[in-house]
Amino acid sequence: MIPLFNFAIKQFMNQRMKNIRGFMEHPIETQQRVLKNLLQQAALTEWGKTHGYKDIQSNEQFAQQVPVSTYETFYPWIERCLKGEQQILWQSDIDWFSKSSGTTNAKSKFIPVSKESLKDCHYKGGMDLLTLYFDNAPESKLFQGKSLAVGGSCSPNPHRDNSKIGDISAVIMANLPTWAQYARTPSIQTALMNEWEAKIDKLAEECSKENVTNLSGVPTWAVLLLEYMLEKSGKENMLEIWPHFECFFHGAVSFHPYKTAFQKFFPSDKVRYMETYNASEGFFGVQDDLSRDDLLLYLDHGIYYEFIPIDEIDAEFPKTISLEQVQLNEAYALVISTNSGLWRYNVGDVVRFTSITPYRIKITGRTKHYINVFGEELMVENAEMAVSKACEATNAVLANFTAGPIYFNNENKGGHEWIIEFETAPGDKDRFTQLLDQFLKELNSDYEAKRYKDMALLLPTIHFVPEGTFYKWLKLKGKLGGQHKVPRLSNNREYLEDILTKCL
Structure with missing residues (x-):
């Protein structure tokens, strides 16, 4: 049954690869279509009415009518959503919020997560991650085992009932479709535990009994889990526990400083490492070619991109450029409009383009870091x-x-x-x-x-x-x-x- 499941998933991903090549080959047209769809879907929201979305005919007009926002300037609108008002920023009801620290500042950020964002951005981005992995490793047997995600937790929204807040990893896990739950470990109850030190013990207990073929998460926390599992088991390396392990999907921080540690955990040149660019605000890209160290920018996942040249970053009204205007190796602050109702939102990340055919980027830092x-x-x-x-x-x-x-x-x-x-x-x-x-x-x-x-x-x-x-x-x-x-x-x-x- 499991080999058949692995085969069926691979066949589906072969079809999905055609769509990925579509936005790689037609990037500007894809982004124009994304912006048009976003404006149409949000035209009757309060934000859309305030900023005249019905009348916007071009990306230049969009940039003229809608201000670039930081979290601080955008928060009053998000706060209304947190407290239960709907159709404020997006057409569908917003009942989930990603709690993002980004850093360890005391002030957390609460990012709205719509059902469209979950389906057409985060899940689609995850499926395309796997599609590109199989494109790099066609012999893979990834789905003959389980996927382990080291994620966060969820809690009730203190402002209203029937709404929850959590790390984006936890929001994604809590809403996963049935087929994806079948392919992952640990139990959802363990995955969403709040208390980290109790959670890591349960993770180690449950996952050491599974045939884990892949792991995803922030390297910092993955290291703690793997060290704990080795200490508890007495094994010398993780391949003694997971002999069919294939890949670590990592993100959030640079993997370079951690690579030596992971090579000790998995002493095999058959184990691969694949970088992702997935944030509370959206799934932005993935390492599409494992022989390179840059990231393919996702262009048809419900996100419209703009870029602030680095010398404009501190301006009161920063000028932005669109995708077709970017230059190689120049630093830009990333600005997004999304299918969760973030509009011309400055994410705070700085990127530079390493390729424009297709559009690939590297994350060089944070605007404040x-x-x-x-x-x-x-x-x-x-x-x-x-x-x-x-x-x-x-x-x-x-x-x-x-x-x-x-x-x-x-x-x-x-x-x-x-x-x-x-x-x-x-x-x-x-x-x-x-x-x-x-x-x-x-x-x-x-x-x-x-x-x-x-x-x-x-x-x-x-x-x-x-x-x-x-x-x-x-x-x-x-x-x-x-x-x-x-x-x-x-x-x-x-x-x-x-x-x-x-x-x-």
Whole structure:
């Protein structure tokens, strides 16, 4: 029965591949059609009436009539939806909300999730992820086993009955169709547990008995689960528990710093790693070619894209460009309009295009997650790659890190201060520091210029902290499990001071 199911799914995905090639070959026409459909469906909502959606005939007119929004400016409209008003932002009733932290800020974001978004964006995006995986690995037997997703939890909406709030992973799992429930593990009761430390024990117990062929989730939390399973089982690696394991589908943070750890968990060159770009706001893209390290932008999943050039990012009324205007290797803030009723919404992610035939991107960081106190313009992409290269050169295995500025004062020059936790620490910490600095210079010319003869920036200061430090900090913040992650970079010392004072 299971091999037949695997065969049937693969046949369906072969058909879906034709649709994927369609938007790859006709990207601009696809996006124009998406925008037209979104405007038609939202024309009679309060937002649509306020902004004259019935009269909009082009993407230029759309940009003129509708302002670019951040979460803060958009929240009053979302709050009305949270409290039960309908047809405010979208035509269908909104009863689910994704609780997004994005970082560990105390203030959570609540993103509306419509039934159209679940079906035509998140589930369709997941199906296309699997379609592209089978296109890369036609011999796969993925569906002869189970899929394990390390996700979050749901809770009642405190503002009204018959409505729930949760991590997007939990919202997706709670609404999965029957066929998808059949193909996954653990039980839905375990998957949606609130308390992380009890949940990880149940996950390990249930999933160690299953034939798990694939795992999806944030690398940080997947590492904790796999370490716990090995410790509990006494096995040397995960292939002793899951001998038919094929692929880890990962997202939310860069995989580069974690790759060494996963190669120890799964010591086989047959195990694949595939990146996804799935957020509370929508499923944006996937690594369509495993020989590349960029992401195919999903263009027919109920999302219309615009882009803010990086030099416009702090403008009161930033100018945007559409897909056909983007340039290779330029940095852009991502702006979306979606089938959940987000309109010209600045997601906060910075991307750059690596290809335009088809449109592929890399995520380079967050609009608010960088260090630029001294003009060094250090982005998350630079930091993660430099740490990864320094780990590789010193045989270290990363667990987590964050960094922020050391400000100028009367006695000292400025610099960057890092807090780094390792699973396997480098033997020579001074050499690691020197290598990190060296790789940052190689990856970022602005950083290199500021480091010249220590004129503006001193050598990085690194705190090599004990294992469990970031776990302790996230626990203090009530941010264990799910999609919660440590902010890699900050342009102030908020996270640094909080961790150094509370956890060390």
